[in-house]
Amino acid sequence: MHRLGLLLTERLCLVYRRYGLSEGEFDVLAALRRAGEPFERAPGELAAHTMVTTGAMTKRIDRLERDGLVTRRRSAEDGRGRVVALTPAGRELIDRAFAEHMENERSLLAGMSPQDAARLESLLTAWLARMEPPPPGP
Structure with missing residues (x-):
């Protein structure tokens, strides 16, 4: 299983690298694209959707923002919160990469x-359902 997982990951990452992305950065852009208009989410939501810590998410967002693929702004609902959004360049890139x-x-x-x-x-699907922890309750 481990060998197959490594081989599959390497084959998948070939595409991401062609677009200058890591696997994690691809996941962030894809999560924002799946959010639909206006293609934005809070960093905590992105962390949950991509199953990484908020610290790891911050590093990914920093790199994507540096490359002009996402922006960060204060939340209109909660001035303390942040919102991450795809830029037009980010949307065009994730559409091609996806x-x-x-x-x-x-x-x-x-x-x-x-x-x-x-x-x-x-x-x-059945195996993943047995292995994956249940989503957190309300």
Whole structure:
């Protein structure tokens, strides 16, 4: 399992690197894109969506902001809070990178029959549900 995980991660990271991104930076941009208009979230929400600590998220946001892919501003609802948003350059980059990422994922499964791919998806979904901790309650 470990060897397969390393091989898959390396193949996925090839695409991210073509766009000048780390795996974590890709995750942040994708989470912001999935948020829909206006493509923004609080840093804590991003940390939860990408399953990293707030400290790790701050480092990722710092790099993405330095590269002009996201902006940070004070929250209109809570002046103490912050909001991270995609810039137009960030949105354009994640749209291109995500399209290539999806093509790459499909190519990784290309050698499987549709039945095997469906069976693998079912098994991995069930296994992840058993392994992953439940989401925090309200």
